[in-house]
Amino acid sequence: MSHLPGLDLTRLAGWLAAERRLSARLIAGGRSNLTYEISDGERAWVLRRPPVGPVPATAHDVAREYRVMAALAGTAVPVPAVHALCTDDSVIGAPFYLMEKVDGTPFRSAAQLAPLGPERVRRISLRLVDTLVALHDIDPAAVGLADFGRADGFLPRQVRRWSAQLAASPGRDLPPAEELRSLLESNVPAQSSPGIVHGDYRLDNVLVDSTDRPAAVVDWEMATIGDPLTDLALLIAYQKLSRLPGGELVTDAASAPGYLTEEEVRSRYRSRGGRDPVHFGFHLGLACYKLAAIVEGIHHRHLRGQTVGAGLPGIGALTGPLLEIGLAALKEDG
Structure with missing residues (x-):
């Protein structure tokens, strides 16, 4: 399993009870919550967690992020389906959640x-x-x-x-x-x-x-x-x-x-x-x-x-x- 800052794939695999080897890549980092694409070779998800290091107490609250997307499912505002929320820091060092991987381009430039x-x-x-x-x-x-x-x-x-x-x-x-x-x-x-x-x-x-x-x-x-x-x-x-x-x-x-x-x-x-x-x-x-x-x-x-x-x-x-x-x-x- 490859190593990425802020993500322990071994612990994550245990939490997921994954039967297949997990791989991951960093999609976005540094400016807000860290975003990774996780795959077991057959399926893919997106994982979000707070940045590495100290962050303001009211910022980067992944549980709130998870809740609002769950609430907006089925409305006129398109959001990814959310799958699981983990508030136990011992798994990867911070709270995180998993959501659907949606095909689309985030045009930044x-x-x-x-x-x-x-x-x-x-x-x-x-x-x-x-x-x-x-x-x-x-x-x-x-x-x-x-x-x-x-x-x-x-x-x-x-x-x-x-x-x-x-x-x-x-x-x-x-x-x-x-x-x-x-x-x-x-x-x-x-x-x-x-x-x-x-x-x-x-x-x-x-x-x-x-x-x-x-x-x-x-x-x-x-x-x-x-x-x-x-x-x-x-x-x-x-x-x-x-x-x-x-x-x-x-x-x-x-x-x-x-x-x-x-x-x-x-x-x-x-x-x-x-x-x-x-x-x-x-x-x-x-x-x-x-x-x-x-x-x-x-x-x-x-x-x-x-x-x-x-x-x-x-x-x-x-x-x-x-x-x-x-x-x-x-x-x-x-």
Whole structure:
């Protein structure tokens, strides 16, 4: 059995009572929960576990990720079927779950999308927005998620949460962070009606099938109940990030020819029944603050050798520009 960081195949085989030899490969690592493809030679699954090394207590909760996908099975939002959840750290060193392996492409880069041509890229981005509207249209209580998060006070808690995340990655002086935090705290708008929030909605967290349709929405580790406009704002924040030098270290798919513009994303969202993005400058500022905190956390862990995966050196250069974009959004809104 081959060795991969964060995965003990011998212990996993014992837990599964596997009759065949297991093999595995790392699909994604370093930025969020680690994702592996597991196979016994006949069948294949996907395993998700938290990153190696210390992580924030409220982040990378695989049990929550498992629960929300189980709840969304059979809805208009495509998700992989989930098979098993293990909360016993002694098996592979952390909680994990197994889910169906879904055929589809997580388009992360403009270089991946460009060969499809502008028409197909546009179609993919339209359906990306439509799937987000479908998610936000689901009544959390109707799928057993009424207690999945506290909607009241969601936006102020988000500001506090990402302030704490930034503070948990010390070592660099980031003056724009304090100004943005202060502006966010003093400009919290009224929340839209509660809905299911994905928390990290972007094209490479959606597996796209050969007909350019979303086959599965994945990476639900930040999902909760709250203001769904935060998902729309984050989708647009990723578009802004895609144009920054070094943006390809996270994702630059939105810069591919044919991809909807930021205004087209907002217009499509509204026209398909999404919420009206009032005070969107706040939401965009919060989204950029959140991305800056995530990027800074990755940078911090990378410097300490606590991440798995390539493409991490240099990612810290994105923190400052993201904070500045957030400041500009809030000031324009005011």
